[in-house]
Amino acid sequence: MSTKIDATERLLNLVIALLGTRRGHSKSYLRDHVNGYLGAAATAAEAAKINASFERMFERDKKTLLDLGIPIRQSEEQGTDAYDQVLYRINPDEYRVPAVRLDESAMTLVSIAAGLWAEATLGAAAQSALRKIATRAGTGWYEDDTTAQSRIRTAEPSFEPLWTALRNHHPVSFNYRGAGSEESTLRTVQPWGLGNKYGQWYLAAFDVDKAQERNFRLSRITSDVQVHALETFERPTDFTISTVLTSLGTGIPHTATIAVPAGAANWLRSRSGTTPVTDSSWLRDGWDVLHVTYREPELMADDVAALGAMGQVLDPPELREAVAGRLRRAATAAASAPGPLDWSTTLAPPPARKRDSRDRLIRLLSMVPYLVANPGVSEAEVLAEFSIGAKEWAKDKDTLNVTGLPGYFHGDLMDVTTEAGQVFIRDAETLSGPLRLTQEEACSVLVGLQALTAIPGTQQAENLGRAIESVGAVAGNDAWLADAVGLHLISGQEMDTIAALQEAIDNGRAAAITYLVRSRDELSERVVEPRRLFSMDSAWYLRAWCRRAGGLRSFRVDHIKELSDAGVQVHATATAVSWDPAAGIYDPGSDDVTVQLVADATTAQRLGPAYNAGLFDLAGAGPESGPQGEAADDAGFSGGDSLGGAAFAGGAVGLRLLVGETATLAPLMARLGGHARVAAPEELRAAAAAWLADAAESYDTAGSDAAGHGAARQDAAGNDAVGENTPAPPSQDG
Numbered sequence: 001m002s003t004k005i006d007a008t009e010r011l012l013n014l015v016i017a018l019l020g021t022r023r024g025h026s027k028s029y030l031r032d033h034v035n036g037y038l039g040a041a042a043t044a045a046e047a048a049k050i051n052a053s054f055e056r057m058f059e060r061d062k063k064t065l066l067d068l069g070i071p072i073r074q075s076e077e078q079g080t081d082a083y084d085q086v087l088y089r090i091n092p093d094e095y096r097v098p099a100v101r102l103d104e105s106a107m108t109l110v111s112i113a114a115g116l117w118a119e120a121t122l123g124a125a126a127q128s129a130l131r132k133i134a135t136r137a138g139t140g141w142y143e144d145d146t147t148a149q150s151r152i153r154t155a156e157p158s159f160e161p162l163w164t165a166l167r168n169h170h171p172v173s174f175n176y177r178g179a180g181s182e183e184s185t186l187r188t189v190q191p192w193g194l195g196n197k198y199g200q201w202y203l204a205a206f207d208v209d210k211a212q213e214r215n216f217r218l219s220r221i222t223s224d225v226q227v228h229a230l231e232t233f234e235r236p237t238d239f240t241i242s243t244v245l246t247s248l249g250t251g252i253p254h255t256a257t258i259a260v261p262a263g264a265a266n267w268l269r270s271r272s273g274t275t276p277v278t279d280s281s282w283l284r285d286g287w288d289v290l291h292v293t294y295r296e297p298e299l300m301a302d303d304v305a306a307l308g309a310m311g312q313v314l315d316p317p318e319l320r321e322a323v324a325g326r327l328r329r330a331a332t333a334a335a336s337a338p339g340p341l342d343w344s345t346t347l348a349p350p351p352a353r354k355r356d357s358r359d360r361l362i363r364l365l366s367m368v369p370y371l372v373a374n375p376g377v378s379e380a381e382v383l384a385e386f387s388i389g390a391k392e393w394a395k396d397k398d399t400l401n402v403t404g405l406p407g408y409f410h411g412d413l414m415d416v417t418t419e420a421g422q423v424f425i426r427d428a429e430t431l432s433g434p435l436r437l438t439q440e441e442a443c444s445v446l447v448g449l450q451a452l453t454a455i456p457g458t459q460q461a462e463n464l465g466r467a468i469e470s471v472g473a474v475a476g477n478d479a480w481l482a483d484a485v486g487l488h489l490i491s492g493q494e495m496d497t498i499a500a501l502q503e504a505i506d507n508g509r510a511a512a513i514t515y516l517v518r519s520r521d522e523l524s525e526r527v528v529e530p531r532r533l534f535s536m537d538s539a540w541y542l543r544a545w546c547r548r549a550g551g552l553r554s555f556r557v558d559h560i561k562e563l564s565d566a567g568v569q570v571h572a573t574a575t576a577v578s579w580d581p582a583a584g585i586y587d588p589g590s591d592d593v594t595v596q597l598v599a600d601a602t603t604a605q606r607l608g609p610a611y612n613a614g615l616f617d618l619a620g621a622g623p624e625s626g627p628q629g630e631a632a633d634d635a636g637f638s639g640g641d642s643l644g645g646a647a648f649a650g651g652a653v654g655l656r657l658l659v660g661e662t663a664t665l666a667p668l669m670a671r672l673g674g675h676a677r678v679a680a681p682e683e684l685r686a687a688a689a690a691w692l693a694d695a696a697e698s699y700d701t702a703g704s705d706a707a708g709h710g711a712a713r714q715d716a717a718g719n720d721a722v723g724e725n726t727p728a729p730p731s732q733d734g
Contacts, residue, residue: 007357010036012364012403014061015070019095020405020430024075024087027058033406064358069438070095096433100137100470106463107139110471112149113448116487119609120154121163122444124387128366129441131385132434133474135373148455148502148533150489155606156201156218159194161225166191166484167439169232171208175223176216179298184222189214190233193241197248197488198299199538204244206233215244219606241486249295256292256300257315259284264310267518268292268303270561272493282314289314301326306667308695324699329674331696334689341679343596343654347604347615362438363388364396368414368431376422405430442475446482451489455498494540494557501542501557504530508569511544514562515555519661523561529569533557536610545571592658595665595684599676604653607676616654654679666691 013035031037031054038050075087114126165172175184189205201218273293280289294300301322304311313320397416404413415426449468472479504511510529528544540557608615665678666688678688
């Protein structure tokens with residue numbers, strides 16, 4: 001036998017040999033007949049050497065297959081010669097995805113659940129699971145343009161090592177900065193679950209040092225995660241991440257007293273739980289005082305900071321100081337000398353995980369049943385389905401054509417041919433059934449399906465329950481991961497609005513809405529014809545025909561303050577209203593302005609995907625004073641955990657993006673609390689710096705003059721817009 005066969009080809013031959021036997025094969029048979037092993041020896045001395053080498057290789061291969069979820073069965077040893085007495089085989093029932101009964105509508109829901117991870121770490125696993133389930137069910141799916149769709153991102157660097165540790169029950173250690181703290185402490189924990197809520201990822205874990213269960217927000221992890229791979233722990237069998245996520249945001253409500261200019265701060269006035277105060281001792285001409293309830297102090301501080309000098313926290317003192325701290329840090333960063341910035345170097349993406357023989361083996365084991373189930377599929381579809389290039393495809397074809405059952409004659413070897421751009425495969429019966437779902441594949445689809453149960457339009461469909469039951473059966477022993485990973489895609493406050501919009505989509509009805517344009521602090525009345533609902537992380541959007549704008553527009557659902565039926569839709573679109581997350585949420589406009597921001601590396605990595613921004617390596621061109629990045633609103637950014645006075649960690653990163661409403665830039669910088677600053681154009685940089693300086697000074701003014709001083713300075717600046725808490729992307733809502 002040749003010794004120049006690579007590991008992937010050898011492993012593929014081994015899988016076929018062990019799947020293709022009912023009785024099993026001995027070690028001596030595998031050594032002598034499976035291409036890739038060393039074969040028989042001519043002398044006794046050579047045999048001893050070959051056997052020792054084969055033993056090491058075979059044990060390594062068994063472990064590799066077991067790690068991939070392919071169990072190898074072996075018979076009991078009945079004699080002294082293990083090479084001939086012990087037989088090895090792979091049970092086809094344990095190897096293949098079990099039979100699945102799903103019709104097209106149920107498969108569509110599985111497709112939507114898999115698509116939820118398209119922008120995340122589990123994206124490839126979810127698509128692989130979808131391919132396997134569809135192949136086993138013998139059913140395709142259709143593109144349902146009326147069903148709400150969602151995307152979840154896993155931008156935090158700590159997600160992957162925590163996910164690995166969770167699956168394998170390994171403890172981890174990391175540095176963590178608690179809420180409101182400027183210091184990080186070392187934590188060693190046992191991961192119990194990962195969940196997403198409010199657009200943030202949380203780790204539920206047992207804190208070893210504190211001997212209690214704790215929740216950790218991934219965006220506050222300030223170091224690499226160290227996985228203790230040699231240690232394991234027992235995870236509580238009754239733990240469910242959904243219980244943890246449900247409890248988040250249900251703490252004791254707080255009440256803030258906030259002064260705002262009369263007729264302004266509509267977003268704050270329309271917030272649930274806001275009431276006017278008529279008997280405040282602070283009342284000033286031209287100002288109103290509001291009582292605002294909130295549960296998350298950090299998020300509230302972010303929101304109020306985005307008001308700048310137009311929102312003054314009177315009470316409680318800790319909230320006022322949190323807002324003031326954000327504004328001071330943002331003003332300091334904005335006032336730093338811009339310096340020469342070199343925007344010629346595009347920031348290199350994080351290094352991709354190096355693929356090895358395991359990755360290629362999984363691809364080939366998935367590719368064979370796909371080709372069997374889709375005879376005549378185009379080469380372009382194959383390349384797209386498996387995310388490979390022409391060179392990889394050529395190598396994969398060559399490998400498939402030289403692997404097969406021992407003997408390796410015509411009829412034993414698989415035969416992959418291409419005719420007029422169409423791909424056919426023959427003699428592949430042994431691998432025609434798709435490999436069972438991996439842990440990642442099972443988890444991604446099950447978690448996605450369970451998340452869909454909260455979305456109006458799918459929660460009543462019996463097909464969804466059937467899909468969850470069927471995929472759970474397919475997942476087998478790995479179904480526990482669906483209790484360890486969870487997504488809360490929708491809050492209770494938005495549920496009624498989303499349900500009404502989905503009903504309008506289903507029934508072809510228009511809707512009259514009162515919509516808050518936060519960049520102009522304006523409540524506008526308009527009639528829209530809803531076409532599609534979608535979400536990115538925790539932010540929900542409506543894609544609709546706006547009669548006032550005369551075209552399709554995207555609307556933030558949480559900015560729809562009132563909604564009522566407006567009759568039958570009258571504007572038919574020529575094509576279905578699809579949603580491509582890679583293209584962004586909003587439509588570019590002719591008046592959009594190219595803006596350059598400078599941020600620390602962490603903040604830039606989160607801002608970039610949210611706004612389709614180009615990232616640039618500025619080689620240490622950050623401001624002298626500017627803290628490490630946290631995250632805000634749609635993109636999960638918060639200025640509450642900054643390290644005031646520290647230089648940008650990891651070097652400065654430039655962002656180049658299109659902005660539709662430039663008045664949104666200063667409020668975003670306030671929300672980020674010094675993690676970023678506007679670099680260009682110069683007039684926008686100067687305007688943002690002045691806005692932030694004014695806002696910070698208004699909070700530094702002692703006692704009763706605070707709000708009045710802020711109002712005068714704000715009016716003098718000629719800026720009466722209360723900005724959006726994120727920059728308005730291109731042409732967001734007309």
